[in-house]
Amino acid sequence: MGLSEQSQRRTVSVGDFIIGDIERDAVLEVLNSNRISEHVKTFEFERKFAKYIGTKTGVAVNSGTSALVLASLTLQYSGRYPKAVRGKKVIVPALGYVATSNAQVLTGFEPIFVDVDPVDLVCTPGHIEAAIQEHGADNIAGIVPVHLMGYPADMDAINEIARQCSLFVVEDAAQAHGTKYHGHVVGSLSDMSVYSFYIAHNIQAGEMGALMTNDDGFARLARQLKANGRMCDCNVCTRRQGVCPHRDPDPNSDNDPRFMHSYISFNFKTMDLQTALALTQLARADEIFDTRLKNVSYLNNGLSFLEPVIRLPRFSAEVSYLAYPLVVKDTSIVSRKTVRDHLEKNGIESRPLFGSVPTQQPAYAAYRDRYKGKVPDSDYIGENGFYIGCHQYLKQDDLDHVVDVFRKLSNNGRWQ
Numbered sequence: 001m002g003l004s005e006q007s008q009r010r011t012v013s014v015g016d017f018i019i020g021d022i023e024r025d026a027v028l029e030v031l032n033s034n035r036i037s038e039h040v041k042t043f044e045f046e047r048k049f050a051k052y053i054g055t056k057t058g059v060a061v062n063s064g065t066s067a068l069v070l071a072s073l074t075l076q077y078s079g080r081y082p083k084a085v086r087g088k089k090v091i092v093p094a095l096g097y098v099a100t101s102n103a104q105v106l107t108g109f110e111p112i113f114v115d116v117d118p119v120d121l122v123c124t125p126g127h128i129e130a131a132i133q134e135h136g137a138d139n140i141a142g143i144v145p146v147h148l149m150g151y152p153a154d155m156d157a158i159n160e161i162a163r164q165c166s167l168f169v170v171e172d173a174a175q176a177h178g179t180k181y182h183g184h185v186v187g188s189l190s191d192m193s194v195y196s197f198y199i200a201h202n203i204q205a206g207e208m209g210a211l212m213t214n215d216d217g218f219a220r221l222a223r224q225l226k227a228n229g230r231m232c233d234c235n236v237c238t239r240r241q242g243v244c245p246h247r248d249p250d251p252n253s254d255n256d257p258r259f260m261h262s263y264i265s266f267n268f269k270t271m272d273l274q275t276a277l278a279l280t281q282l283a284r285a286d287e288i289f290d291t292r293l294k295n296v297s298y299l300n301n302g303l304s305f306l307e308p309v310i311r312l313p314r315f316s317a318e319v320s321y322l323a324y325p326l327v328v329k330d331t332s333i334v335s336r337k338t339v340r341d342h343l344e345k346n347g348i349e350s351r352p353l354f355g356s357v358p359t360q361q362p363a364y365a366a367y368r369d370r371y372k373g374k375v376p377d378s379d380y381i382g383e384n385g386f387y388i389g390c391h392q393y394l395k396q397d398d399l400d401h402v403v404d405v406f407r408k409l410s411n412n413g414r415w416q
Contacts, residue, residue, distance in 0.1 A: 012348040012402060014323060015200025016393040026276040033272075041272040045279050046210070049195075052178075052282060054188035055212040057219045060275055061226050064174040064196025066268040067209035068103035068144075071170045071192045074211070074222045076107065077263055081141060081168045088141035091131050093123035094356045094371070094378035096146045100172050101357050101364070109141060113358045113367070115375040119314050121148040121325065121353075125157035132165060142168035147176035147186050149387070150202070150319045155181055155189040170194065174209075177202040178289045178320035187212050192222075197278050200391070202292065202320050203285055205278035208270055229263030289320045291392040295399060296321050299390065302403035305413040309333050323387040325353055327380075333415045336384050343388065346405045353385030 030036055042060050050058040061067050075084040086108030092101050094113040101111040112135055114127035123145055132140060143162055145153035155171070162169045173179075173187040174196035180186070187193035192213045197205035211222050220233040281288065300312050311327040328336050340350045356378040358367035388402065 010347045010398070010401065012389060012394065012398045013391075014349045014351055014387070014389045015391055016389075017199045017204045017206070018393055022280050023277055026280050027273055030272045030276045036271055036273050038270050038275065039272050041279065042270060042275040045275040045282070048279065048282060049210060050212060052185070052285065053193075053212055054185050055193070056214045056216065058210050058212045059219055059222045059226060060270045061209045061211065061268040062270045062274075063207055063268075064194060064198065064209040065099040065103065066226070066266070067174075067194035067196070067211045068099055068170075068172065069106055069266070070211050070222055070226055070268055071194055072103055072107035072109060073225050073263075073265060074192065074218055075142070075168050075170075077225065078218060078221055080217075081166065083138070083141040083166065084168055085141070089135055089139050090141055091123070091128055091143045092357075093146050093148070094358055094375040095121060095354060095381055096148055096172075096357065097174070097354050098357055098361055098363065099174075100144060100146055104144070111357075112140070113371055113375060113378075115377050116148070116381070118327075118377040118381065119311070120151040121381065122146065122151050122153040125154055125161060128158060128161055132161070137165040137167075140165065140167060142170065144170045144172055146172040146174075147179055149313070149323060149325045150176045150179050150321045151314075152176065152179050152181040152186050152319070155186070159190065174198075175201065175322040176320055178285060180318040188214070191215065192218055197274075197281075200323075202288060202322060203278060203281045205274045205281070208274040208278055225263055225265040226268040227265075228267050229261045229265035231257040231260040231262050288392045292321045292390050293317060293319075295390040295392075295394055296324060298399050299324055299402060302399070303406055306406060306410060309410070309415060310339070321390050323351075324390040325385060325387040327353070327386075328384040331384060334409075336386055339409065340386055342409045343405060346401075346408075348388060348402060348405055350386050350388050353381055353387055356382035 046058040046060050089112045090104045090109040091112045091114055093116050095116045104111045112131050114123050114131050116122055117124050143158060145158055147153055159169055169190035171187055171190045171193035173193045176186050192211055195210045197203055197208040199206050213219050224230055224233045300315050303312055309330045311329050313325050343350050355361055356375055358364050358371040359379055360382045
């Protein structure tokens with residue numbers, strides 16, 4: 001039986017979320033409580049995830065994109081950074097999922113796109129410094145480094161640049177749950193960080209996000225802003241105990257702080273159904289990360305014959321891998337399309353490595369001429385990078401199938 005025939009009986013997915021008894025019981029517990037909007041499970045998740053990441057607190061929201069928007073709004077309304085106002089610029093990597101730059105545009109910031117390291121896929125301090133020199137520190141409000149595919153950005157250097165220029169730093173750790181940087185978990189190294197718990201991510205809930213911070217003031221404001229800017233900022237409501245710190249002291253007032261709004265904002269609230277699912281995955285986070293790590297190691301060893309035509313991901317025990325990223329290095333031998341078509345034909349899912357936002361995303365066509373030739377590594381990876389799955393649900397047969405399919409494509413490294 002040939003490989004393409006075998007593929008009719010298998011799909012090696014980019015990501016998966018297998019619902020077992022533990023997950024079903026968690027959802028049923030919420031349903032049986034008759035309270036599915038955010039409540040005790042959400043508060044529990046915020047507390048436990050903050051402990052896992054190493055931050056003081058967290059604010060659960062309905063998606064990673066919402067967390068990015070919420071971070072920008074929190075910085076603008078807080079007044080903590082005087083330059084964090086609409087119209088100012090924010091530095092973001094050119095390569096990555098479009099939500100990072102979208103959040104800046106949607107909250108009135110202008111994204112400044114910088115190139116990425118061609119191996120680790122993250123923006124570098126050198127590119128950030130060059131952007132500040134080009135645009136002027138007075139015109140820039142902050143930096144949003146992205147830990148793409150789980151690889152950590154150089155946070156010590158980025159934070160020092162930010163300190164010198166009075167810039168905020170928000171880590172986009174949506175793809176890096178559990179990744180460590182100099183012994184610390186990423187997401188605990190800046191003013192705020194954002195996470196996504198999308199179905200294919202390292203910790204999953206289907207659709208959910210979180211804003212994490214060590215700053216209680218940011219957390220209180222974020223809780224207000226995620227609920228249409230309402231006056232309430234308590235983590236747990238105590239009104240049923242007859243206590244409310246926001247109650248109008250006027251005994252004749254009938255104002256309810258739950259329906260009084262201090263800011264203009266959005267509804268980013270999540271549900272206990274989602275946070276209950278996320279808690280089941282958080283409980284086995286170390287196991288999930290370890291399995292993904294072992295899968296990356298196995299694939300790197302098994303696919304070593306792909307070099308130097310296709311770059312394999314750099315292996316590090318400190319990285320919590322979202323997926324298995326690859327970049328075609330020699331397009332005169334094989335194209336990304338040929339590789340992905342071959343994989344699909346043989347039952348292996350793949351995805352492009354997002355793309356260079358200012359030069360390759362239609363929504364950012366207005367930026368194309370401005371950034372032409374200025375982000376070459378992002379452009380190249382956007383055209384020639386892709387990823388396959390390395391998740392915890394893959395079996396040994398799946399990993400071996402991946403190696404066999406690539407071996408057939410490369411003709412054992414001879415590419416003929």
